[in-house]
Amino acid sequence: MINTDTISRDASSQSDISKMKPSNDGSFNRAASSFRQTVAPDGRFKPEAGRYHLYVSYACPWATRTLIMRSLKGLQDIIPVTVVSPRMGVHGWPFGDVDVFPGADPDPLYKSRHIKDLYLKADPAYSGRFTVPVLWDTKYQTIVNNESSEIIRIFNTAFNDLLPPQRAQLDFYPEALRKEIDALNEWIYPNINNGVYRAGFATTQEAYEKAVVEVFEALDKVEKILQDKDYLVRNQLTEADIRLWVTIIRFDPVYVGHFKCNFRTIRSGYPAINTWMKKLYWKNDAFKSATNFDHIKTHYYWSHPQINANRIVPLGPIPNIEPL
Ligand SMILES: N[C@@H](CCC(=O)N[C@@H](CS)C(=O)NCC(=O)O)C(=O)O
Numbered sequence: 001m002i003n004t005d006t007i008s009r010d011a012s013s014q015s016d017i018s019k020m021k022p023s024n025d026g027s028f029n030r031a032a033s034s035f036r037q038t039v040a041p042d043g044r045f046k047p048e049a050g051r052y053h054l055y056v057s058y059a060c061p062w063a064t065r066t067l068i069m070r071s072l073k074g075l076q077d078i079i080p081v082t083v084v085s086p087r088m089g090v091h092g093w094p095f096g097d098v099d100v101f102p103g104a105d106p107d108p109l110y111k112s113r114h115i116k117d118l119y120l121k122a123d124p125a126y127s128g129r130f131t132v133p134v135l136w137d138t139k140y141q142t143i144v145n146n147e148s149s150e151i152i153r154i155f156n157t158a159f160n161d162l163l164p165p166q167r168a169q170l171d172f173y174p175e176a177l178r179k180e181i182d183a184l185n186e187w188i189y190p191n192i193n194n195g196v197y198r199a200g201f202a203t204t205q206e207a208y209e210k211a212v213v214e215v216f217e218a219l220d221k222v223e224k225i226l227q228d229k230d231y232l233v234r235n236q237l238t239e240a241d242i243r244l245w246v247t248i249i250r251f252d253p254v255y256v257g258h259f260k261c262n263f264r265t266i267r268s269g270y271p272a273i274n275t276w277m278k279k280l281y282w283k284n285d286a287f288k289s290a291t292n293f294d295h296i297k298t299h300y301y302w303s304h305p306q307i308n309a310n311r312i313v314p315l316g317p318i319p320n321i322e323p324l
Pocket residue numbers: 014015016017032033059060061062063092129130131132133146147148149
């Protein structure tokens with residue numbers, strides 16, 4: 001009998017990032033996520049404690065958004081989490097028993113070897129990339145959603161009826177601030193969150209230069225917004241902070257070197273952004289507990305041999321984040 005769980009078609013073009021094709025002009029284009037369902041009382045995926053499972057990498061900024069929101073909302077007991085190894089190889093993200101790494105876990109649900117096994121279990125014909133985060137449904141054994149910007153909105157509200165009132169009332173995308181949050185997300189995502197990847201994965205000088213200039217122009221803009229302020233929107237922690245923060249915390253340790261975003265560092269070039277980043281890290285455990293610099297640095301420098309052929313992981317910066 002053929003076991004379709006273990007024998008899968010050749011999906012190496014989807015799992016091996018070093019085989020990823022750039023576009024004709026050398027620029028990096030991120031593919032859209034494929035699983036876009038939500039959790040709702042009247043839908044297929046109902047809010048239930050213990051039913052959903054979150055698969056993440058500590059290295060991945062998009063996955064880290066979901067970890068931060070999960071902690072802020074106090075969803076730890078409702079949605080368990082599994083962390084993959086940061087060394088993403090030809091089969092994509094391996095679990096912690098396949099590639100032993102401190103802080104990485106085996107898959108507790110199916111003993112999968114790689115994240116790709118979950119995608120192919122959910123849809124054997126899946127043709128996209130095998131990305132984290134993955135919000136998995138144990139009832140129908142499928143992926144609810146693999147788009148972090150949507151998972152954080154699901155976490156923000158969908159489980160409120162299962163939470164104590166002081167957590168349920170926390171809203172990081174409040175109606176009254178949505179316009180301002182959306183307006184920030186609209187340029188911060190392409191120019192900063194994805195901008196660093198566009199710089200780092202560019203395969204022509206022109207595509208790199210365009211991207212890196214856009215990254216620093218956008219950082220200059222953020223620096224002005226954060227003058228004497230603790231948060232991006234009014235004086236309130238919102239998803240706009242979470243979405244930007246995951247990129248800024250990786251900036252000096254990784255993006256300055258690995259992605260060649262080296263006009264300035266955050267610590268020496270952007271005092272307001274640096275203070276905002278440090279306050280969230282040192283004063284709010286949802287941010288600190290979602291950050292693992294060993295996973296972050298190892299992942300990027302190890303997993304992209306097309307950029308860093310010898311997989312040397314730099315020791316600096318020292319420290320990875322400065323004290324407050
Ligand atoms: N749009 C997705 C992007 C997720 C994503 O690209 N994750 C990267 C890690 S940072 C990944 O898993 N890449 C694996 C690959 O492309 O093979 C989201 O925001 O959730």
